[in-house]
Amino acid sequence: xxxxxxxxxxxxxxxxAVSLVNVLRRCGVDVTLASVEGDTLGGAPIVxxxxxxxVVCDGTLAEADRVSWDAIALAGGLPGTRGALLxxxxxxxxxxxxxxxxxxFLLLLCTRLHCWPVPDGQGICFSPLYLWMVWLRPxxxxxxxxxxxxxxxxxxxxxxxxxxxxxxxxxxxxxSAAGKWIGAICASPPVVLAAHGLLxxxxxxxxxxxxxxxxxxxxxxRVVIDEGxxxxxxxxxxxxxxxxxxxxxxxxxxxxxxxxVREQLLVDL
Numbered sequence: 001x002x003x004x005x006x007x008x009x010x011x012x013x014x015x016x017a018v019s020l021v022n023v024l025r026r027c028g029v030d031v032t033l034a035s036v037e038g039d040t041l042g043g044a045p046i047v048x049x050x051x052x053x054x055v056v057c058d059g060t061l062a063e064a065d066r067v068s069w070d071a072i073a074l075a076g077g078l079p080g081t082r083g084a085l086l087x088x089x090x091x092x093x094x095x096x097x098x099x100x101x102x103x104x105f106l107l108l109l110c111t112r113l114h115c116w117p118v119p120d121g122q123g124i125c126f127s128p129l130y131l132w133m134v135w136l137r138p139x140x141x142x143x144x145x146x147x148x149x150x151x152x153x154x155x156x157x158x159x160x161x162x163x164x165x166x167x168x169x170x171x172x173x174x175x176s177a178a179g180k181w182i183g184a185i186c187a188s189p190p191v192v193l194a195a196h197g198l199l200x201x202x203x204x205x206x207x208x209x210x211x212x213x214x215x216x217x218x219x220x221x222r223v224v225i226d227e228g229x230x231x232x233x234x235x236x237x238x239x240x241x242x243x244x245x246x247x248x249x250x251x252x253x254x255x256x257x258x259x260x261v262r263e264q265l266l267v268d269l
Contacts, residue, residue: 002070002251003030004183007061007168009077010037011158014049016185016240017075023244024073026261027253033057034064036165050077050158061167070251072175073243076186076206076236077158159191169196176229183247185234189213193231200229206236225250241265 004024008017017033024031035045035057045057162168169192175182176198184193189205192198194213203226204219211218222239223246225232232250234243245267249258262268 001028001030002248002253003032003066004071004073004247004251005064005066005069005171006031006033006073006075007036007162007165008033008047008055008057008075009035009158009161009165010048011050011161012047012055012075012077013158013186013237014051014053014055014075015237016243017049017055019237019240020073020075020183020185020244020247023241023261023265024248026264027245027248027257029248029251029253032059032064032066034059034061036061036161036168061165068178068180069175071181071183071232071247072172073183073232073247074159074162074185074188074192075240076184076188077160159187162188163192163195172196172198179230181230181232181247181250183232183234183243183250185240185243186236189233193233198231200226200231200233202226203231203233204235205233241267 006017006021006024021031021033033055035047037045037047038060045060047055047057049055172182172192173196182193182198184205186206187209189199189203190209190213193203194216199213199216201216202219202224203213203216204221204224205213207218209218219233223232223234223242225246230250232243232246234240234246245258245262248261249255
């Protein structure tokens with residue numbers, strides 16, 4: 001039975017994580033959901049996703065003592081990694097405060113401005129430099145992974161926490177060196193893989209990050225498989241089911257089984 005390790009952190013995108021695990025298990029894959037955090041619920045490791053959903057994991061990363069995995073697959077967590085995509089030395093973020101009764105209208109701007117509500121819900125926090133990167137798409141050679149101190153304090157770290165977990169990065173590099181599969185979706189390709197030299201020549205990621213990362217140009221298909229590097233990447237929450245199916249196929253699940261699960265999930269409806 002193929003095996004896949006799915007590490008999670010506080011701030012990970014729970015829709016991507018649960019969809020990935022669900023699809024893999026439907027395909028008969030042995031999945032271990034491992035927390036890189038220390039929080040527990042009744043003795044079981046628990047993480048709080050980027051939208052506040054609590055996910056109970058099978059164990060911690062330290063407890064995942066299998067010698068090797070057919071794949072290690074990473075969920076994203078864009079709100080938690082937004083600040084991590086800012087260049088070094090970025091200026092302090094701007095906080096726009098709303099007058100009484102106006103907060104709901106101001107918060108509606110969040111998705112357009114790529115910003116996040118402040119803790120009391122009466123304003124938004126954003127970086128003009130980040131808006132410049134997102135809207136004008138300048139030709140930056142690689143993601144500069146330095147956090148915005150304000151925004152990172154407002155949101156959980158998500159994919160950035162995965163990137164900052166030495167044990168996980170060590171396992172990912174061992175996985176790559178052994179010719180085993182790695183999967184990453186949404187913010188994880190730039191924040192985790194690119195940050196540690198694991199992003200392959202062909203890949204995709206969440207579009208607002210930009211069109212290029214180093215020598216890699218973002219693929220426009222929903223899932224990109226680099227057979228040479230043995231890396232599967234995908235774009236975001238709406239592509240998570242297809243990402244799971246692609247990871248299942250990569251680790252050797254019978255194509256007929258993958259096709260059957262795809263049909264059951266109405267992916268092509």
